[in-house]
Amino acid sequence: MGSVMAAAVMLGACGGDEGASTPLQNESNLDEQLAALLTEQEVRPVEPPAAQDPKRVELGRKLFFEKEISGRRNISCGTCHHPLLGSADGQSQSRGQGAVGLGPLRRHEGESLFLARNTLSLWNRGVAGWDTMFWDGRLAGNPEEGYISPSGDPTPQEFSSALAAFTIIPVTPDEEMRGFPGEPDVFGNPNEMADLTNDDFAEIWPLVVARAMGVEEYRQELLAAFPGTTEDTISILHLGEAIGAFMIDAFTMLDTPFDRYLAGDTEALSDSAKRGALLFYGRASCSSCHTGALQTDFKFHNVAAPQVGTGKGEEAPLDFGRGRITGEMSDRFKFRTPSLRNIELEGPWMHNGAYADLEDTVRHHLDPAASLSAYDDRQVEPELVGTYQKNSEELLSTLAPELAVKGDPLSDKEVVDLMAFLSSLTDPRSLNLMHLVPDTLPSGLPVDD
Template identity: 35%
Template sequence: MAVALLWAGAAAAQDLPRPLNDDDFLPFDMEQAAIGHQLFYDPILSGNRNITCAHCHHPNFGTSDGLSLGIGEGGVGLGPDRTPGAGADRIRKRIPRNAPGLWNLGAKDIHTLFHDGRLSKSDIYGNGFNSPAQEWLPEGLNSLLAAQALFPLTAQFEMAGNVAENQVTGAVHDRIDKGWPILAKRVRTDPRYRSAMVDAFDDVETPKDITITQIANALAAFMAIEWRSTDSPFDQYLAGDAAALSEAQKNGMTLFYGKARCASCHSGPLLSDQKFHALGLPPFGPGRTRQWDPYARDVGRLGESNRLEDAYRFRTPMLRNVALTAPYGHNGAFPDLESMIRHHLDPESSLAKWAREMSALPQVPWLQKADFLVWDDRFEMARQRRKIDIAPVDLSDREIDALIAFLHALTDPSVDTPPFGMPDGFIP
């Protein structure tokens, strides 16, 4: 009992965040969200009509896909059972980064998205966003989340398809915005959507008025409403229910906001500082580089900022429902919370011990020679080992178990009863 009181007293002394409330989230329209719900699970938005948003962000896998690096356009199946396809339709590249969860992306305070922050709120192009589409981003987007929804549609290996396979990817190859009108035409000529969108959007008087803007806004409305998470045991504790957390979870919370220094990056009500940090994660896969960079590597924030000091840094993820979204890291290098925590505590030692079998990479024989190619480049590996922004922390096994318990306390009990759920007839 004395130990429990000591832990509870320490937790009370920490700078805990305030609880999330309705004012923290942008308002979205339910009628528009209902359209977004259908579009999210509809292959109509992919170039070859063979993949949906849900294939990489499925509720069965915590709105991720259960893989380290996803199998995108051309693959077959769902989650860890997804296969890379066959023949001319087979995948040509793994998705370069882990599919992040979609929880609380409708929060007002979010200003930056993607692992490398290549989408952010900004007036640099006069449209409210700094994005890969630069000045060609469509007008009228209702949120940062709506802008984000546009880019998987134009990505060759995610949803657009390979050049010469369809009109969408051919148009995107010319310029990033040229594919969106083709997708918008599909939607506005589809009887399932055209009248519904006329009814749901004030700026749409006839189906001819439907553009990619309304499609993106509908997707944003759906994701923001469907995957809002504010009622985890931790949230209940912050709101004043001292009994919401077990003693082990309170112990883990004390460590999180104290000795373990987790909250130095996972801070604030959203549990992210929205900044970029180099953790020395084991590299693999095709990665994302700067333009014209010939390496099979991932340079992180450097690819967006072009500042050398940003090399190998990635955005701090938010942590609501983190226990549901394994594997972990920008490339899904670690299969469970324990291994990810241990890496944070001693990145150099963890990197030295890491084994390729820890990654969740479905077999793709024609890509496997390149999967771990970066490990053969001793200069690149040395550069990555030198760039680590976090200092080691010494925790006992018992303390690590307490941290894991606390991270499970971030799981919202309502995840199994979302407002919309999966639509009838969805076939992966």
């Protein structure tokens, strides 16, 4: 147990109740106050996931950047989850098929076709308890209870984690990785997956596996990484497990100043970050949803993020979020509470990338009504400017009650402290992950476009 926790325990043990419950203004007591609050909120050091099999990690790394497994051989996981862009793409909404380039420079050549949501980051998705995936939680589960997934009945159930189970989904939608009918691959050859529909999961997956098995290096490495398999039994499950192992190995980032503080190093945080943590887990009520050391309860809440961008499904240009999955009115506009690990690296923020500035995102929570009326949609992708829906009344009518600063509104100085705390959630190793990108790929397809 680190000294911070030890101090908290001592406060309790020595009958220091008055000390723990009376707000202490004295800066020198910051550590004691914070230790007491973190103990009360059960914020404990995060247990890292188990080490992954190196053969699967190395295979998964190549597959993650491999365009051969996309319909037109033109897009990979790494296109949208780039290691140099906070494991996302720097766009308010992600661009799939028909776009070229990487990151903020990625643009559509013809018609602009966005995925409905902002690209999620991949940090720490292998930590125990991360059983819910997507902004709306439409994939969830664990090895004990099994998985529910947008792929429904065909979903394999043998996955080791929700992360691995997720991995077999992005290859299936036409606008994401599979491609549209009539559009050939980058060599001008027909795309054998194009004529299927997005929900033909059971037909699409074997074609994706065949693409990988058609490359000798992948064939050998798949068989070697999954002992007991044969050419006939290698399936999408194994591709998912390998890519999952890579993501856990590459994107587990648990050496932030805040982690060091939790482990007992009281010097790891500045006083400003400590005051920010006191607000975050205390008066500003952030931790009523952004709970624990990963800052998420994995539940769904409506914080009335501005409805801007394409929207999703029949309700477009609105996005009902969790309400699309449950069909409940009361779930409309709810999204899964995002973890705030490495949060400063993955803008734009919110499910649709509504905010290009992290402080604006935080301030939105402090006064959603004011933020909605002042919202300027010139901060989203150029083609999506002008899509802001002024439906604040509807949004605010089911606003999450947990959004409540206790006592006086936060001062500007307190917002600075809150931002310093959010900065302490960045693991410096995440800043340059260029070493993850392979120089070449077994298919011979390019990695750097």
